[in-house]
Amino acid sequence: MSTATSTAPQLSIGPLPLSVPVVLAPMAGITNTAFRRLCREYGAGLYVSEMITSRALVERTPESLRLIRHHESETTRSIQLYSVDPTTAGEAARFLVGEGLADHIDMNFGCPVPKVTRKGGGAALPWKLEHFRRIVEETVSAAGDIPVTVKMRKGIDADHLTYLEAAKAAEGAGVSAIALHARTAADFYSGNADWDAIGTLKDTITSVPVLGNGDIWSADDALRMVEQSGCDGIVVGRGCLGRPWLFGDLAAAFRGEKRKATPTLGEVGDALRRHAELLVEFFDGDELRGCRDIRKHVAWYFKGYPVGGELRARLAQTESLQHLDDMLGELDRDAPYPGEAAEGQRGRAGTPKKPALPDRWLESRELTDASRAEVSAAELHNSGG
Structure with a gap:
């Protein structure tokens, strides 16, 4: 707080x-x-x-x-x-x-x-x-x-x-x-x-x-x-x-x-999913283009959260909203906000x-x-x- x-x-x-x-x-x-x-x-x-x-x-x-x-x-x-x-x-x-x-x-x-x-x-x-x-x-x-x-x-x-x-x-x-x-x-x-x-x-x-x-x-x-x-x-x-x-x-x-805000991992996943949905709309319904664009955001969203490297890599290759949904379903939605690990500098x-x-x-x-x-x-x- x-x-x-x-x-x-x-x-x-x-x-x-x-x-x-x-x-x-x-x-x-x-x-x-x-x-x-x-x-x-x-x-x-x-x-x-x-x-x-x-x-x-x-x-x-x-x-x-x-x-x-x-x-x-x-x-x-x-x-x-x-x-x-x-x-x-x-x-x-x-x-x-x-x-x-x-x-x-x-x-x-x-x-x-x-x-x-x-x-x-x-x-x-x-x-x-x-x-x-x-x-x-x-x-x-x-x-x-x-x-x-x-x-x-x-x-x-x-x-x-x-x-x-x-x-x-x-x-x-x-x-x-x-x-x-x-x-x-x-x-x-x-x-x-x-x-x-x-x-x-x-x-x-x-x-x-x-x-x-x-x-x-x-x-x-x-x-x-x-x-x-x-x-x-x-x-x-x-x-x-x-x-x-x-x-x-x-x-x-x-x-x-x-x-x-101290979002759980599930809430972070929901935000990522909403972002991807809006990107698909922005690209006039082109689902592949919207999902390719969300890939660069994956590491930023999950900074500090317990998301394994293998799942992160797959999320960064998502090709459709259904594909994204399937992978987000693997998250431990109840994992709490990790505090300082999620804070601080973002981007290069x-x-x-x-x-x-x-x-x-x-x-x-x-x-x-x-x-x-x-x-x-x-x-x-x-x-x-």
Whole structure:
């Protein structure tokens, strides 16, 4: 049982009030409508789509149009755009708004994945400050009354921090909130998130909410981040992998309630089964595709629980809902919550590494002709990353 108590800070994203100051971080291949719906069933907050490449959206590629779909139960439709070009970013925003497809647009300037940063996108882009500013300004202008937020990292590495300048530029461009993953691109997901940097950002940005992201593995972590940094809300990513009930824990904690989910093994199996069912629906009834997608979630769901290696391996090869049901029937449904063994970090942290960047990227804060050519190739036609 959690010992933390708190009163939830009031958080609104532009005109959108949140009942609790909690946001699901966009995660490629994870935060599709199936996972968002599952998390919503357990808790409250704002649930953001996985990253959508703006060029793919402008070109109306079938995959991008599928990824922006929301279920009718998703009453606040939140979409994250990835863009490296002001014109394309604006066109994508105008499409979403004109077709009535989004209530909130988030912009990705935090992705540390090499295939993104080596083309000058994601966490690399704010280094080119004026180019960053133009992208945000164009998106905000195109979005009109729909609130636009940005999510970023501290910078490229410890010697090339960008978050304060970029945040001030975004604030001036009219964004409705700024979220900081308190690591650099070089950190990837390693080490500890620098919550003090979130506090520094909160002291710097005074007109819009500042949200903190990084190392939220429990509701107590969220409360500590708010207390330490003074941020207006939290963004949770890897901490909810295989643990959608974390959103119930977070909602309770921010409401000052002393409760925490401690699911039995049977309840975990039921959540996995529900997730798989929603994935099949998301993939338009394609049961094999939905079951293939749930495979990557198996280890996260059963972290710390007494599920043997042989059964785990079979679960990670499930091919149909009936196949999944048969294997889940082998679980000891009454096995209790294993406590600390099920807590803590989820997903791969990796190790610090030199970020992949375009040639001579760090030599200038301006977008040179050479770097412009690199950036022009950064928006892949496929979404994700």
